[in-house]
Amino acid sequence: MALIFEVSEYQERLRKVKESMLRKGIQVLIVSDPANMNYLTGYDGWSFYVHQGLVIALDYDEPIWWGRGMDANGAKLTTWLKHDNIRPYADDYVQNVFKHPMSFVANILREMGWENRHIGVEKDNYWFTGQCLDVLREELPKAKIHDATSLVNWIRTIKSPAEIKYMREAAKVCEHVMKTAIDSIEVGRLESEAAANVYHAMIKGTDEFTGDHPAIFPIMPSNERTSAAHLGWKPDRKYAPGDIILLELCGVRFRYHCPLSRTV
Amino acid sequence: MALIFEVSEYQERLRKVKESMLRKGIQVLIVSDPANMNYLTGYDGWSFYVHQGLVIALDYDEPIWWGRGMDANGAKLTTWLKHDNIRPYADDYVQNVFKHPMSFVANILREMGWENRHIGVEKDNYWFTGQCLDVLREELPKAKIHDATSLVNWIRTIKSPAEIKYMREAAKVCEHVMKTAIDSIEVGRLESEAAANVYHAMIKGTDEFTGDHPAIFPIMPSNERTSAAHLGWKPDRKYAPGDIILLELCGVRFRYHCPLSRTV
Structure with missing residues (x-):
């Protein structure tokens, strides 16, 4: 692990994100923007051509990193997260028209008991595709999906x-x-x-x-x-x-x- | 205009795309992938951080380029398209939460009389966001939206x-x-x-x-x-x-x- 900021700095960023989530009535936030992933966890791999992201819940301490299996080591080496919070998906999720990484994310949400919550997504961010949105709606029919496109970006505007x-x-x-x-x-x-x-x-x-x-x-x-x-x-x-x-x-x-x- | 291929090569690519559209029952294709835009028209600007793309119709000769106003000159300089087929949107469409570039695209489709057609989108391509999909569905309620994610990419696999x-x-x-x-x-x-x-x-x-x-x-x-x-x-x-x-x-x-x- 080789971070360019103190862990406390990442934790302070996370605290501000949670504060904004609370204000907007969002309980769980799915972050897809690679720059936002980097901002909150330090994650720094050239892997954004496959679906990847973070799940942040108001009542869970760390972000959960999810991404392609082969990138999990990169996440272990570049983030401050506990290894339990690095959740890789198998390679048959990659560009498979029958099996989408957002189903894997839905599984995480179900496992954590978060599947019926108010869920924020970066809906107009270009790492969150139309297909991501449809799969999430289908997998989590009782969730309330909110547009949280620039939530993290607004926090990033104030520099430490x-x-x-x-x-x-x-x-x-x-x-x-x-x-x-x-x-x-x-x-x-x-x-x-x-x-x-x-x-x-x-x-x-x-x-x-x-x-x-x-x-x-x-x-x-x-x-x-x-x-x-x-x-x-x-x-x-x-x-x-x-x-x-x-x-x-x-x-x-x-x-x-x-x-x-x-x-x- | 300075193309790296003959115009006939771009036209041949377009012909193959239309052939594939016909086979899949797609009458109008919205292309968002910058590499696919480049492949079909030569467009070569670093402008993909705003929404942009092509509209290709089976019964219309050239692709229609659409994008941000300030990038229209780049489209004129790098593509083989007639200037009438370069359709820039005003800057108040840029990162405006109340006004989305996909509404501008829907206007083009209505103007051309294509609003009720079978429309293909690159649904799991990361330049086509969840918001693009929702805006398109809302603007064109009678259109039949198809997933055409890798349609152009499959044609690109065979090199000239x-x-x-x-x-x-x-x-x-x-x-x-x-x-x-x-x-x-x-x-x-x-x-x-x-x-x-x-x-x-x-x-x-x-x-x-x-x-x-x-x-x-x-x-x-x-x-x-x-x-x-x-x-x-x-x-x-x-x-x-x-x-x-x-x-x-x-x-x-x-x-x-x-x-x-x-x-x-």
Whole structure:
């Protein structure tokens, strides 16, 4: 287990989530957003292409992590949770049209006696699919399902001193990334070479602070592509005289981002 | 407009999708998966954190792209679609709890006279949320909604010669990436420095083929972290004598991936 915050910080986050659940009349919350999973437990694996999440109940101490069997070790290594609260599902739940991971979650809820409760789901979060909703309704016909889409996200908006420290460090990385980008853009050079230098600076960071990979690729379109909001570089194109390049970059420190935008 | 395939290739893909729709009794298909959007139209913007997609009807020539207003220029620059078939929604649809982009899609369907048809949705794809499903059911009470989760994905499994060419080029980039990783892992070096070199190699590519950013970060855990399936490097850790490192890397060429796994 190697957490980037004290366990007490995660527990304080959980306390605030439970407080918000109580205010909204939600007894059990199913969290699907990977960033929210990370925020509450530290879980940090690239496993979100399969269904996974947390179950949080007002009267249960820790979140219950549920996910694919092969990711359970990752959960043991990156979260503060007791191993009993890490609940892996078998691989035949993976992309099986006859057997859905939300049935596995419903089983946990039944086992805990929570199946008829007021249940909050992140209903418009893109890790909670239409199928998740239908399976949950079918499996737990007596539950009252509530939309709790941004419940955790609103709590995340107020940063702790420890988080602000990482964001300040990310800002230092960001300065370095932006400088690298500006220095790398030169007539005759491939756009992909400038982008490669930007990525290198993002991941390696500065001598003081190591970086991290970004949640969004470097936005660095040239010329007519600057008229669009979310385009990257053009791999095979070389910079030409008179080019305008839009730079929307960031520095990252332990998943905490600091973005910056410039035109060159 | 700068496509990486001939327009005829996109049209052939569309023809196959319509053939599959016909077989499954689906008259209108709503595509939400960004990779499927790219496959069918070329659309290539980092804009999937807002609702966006395609509408494909058996009796309508082109897909209709729908998405956020600020991304419409990106759609004009990266797809083969007529500008009339690019349908942007206003910004007050973005993360508004009272107004959902799926209502905008329902408006398009009504306008085209498709509101009572058999409509396929990518129901268990994580870009189609529970809320999307509920809004669509509410807006189009007479439509018959079908699960078409992997319809496009099954068609994508059979690669064209042009796609295989990019995959072979991605394999060349992948060899270079793997070699860079092995050369970068050294006792006393920060794991983040090796990861930075790996990213640089991925994006810059070889002298022959430029690379691209990967859909998954470099999986390169060390020691006890190799017991888990999907962990990355540990930014602040230095490699130590006797370390075992699991490498699951890839080369990418215009979004086409070629993965490779090794242990060092």
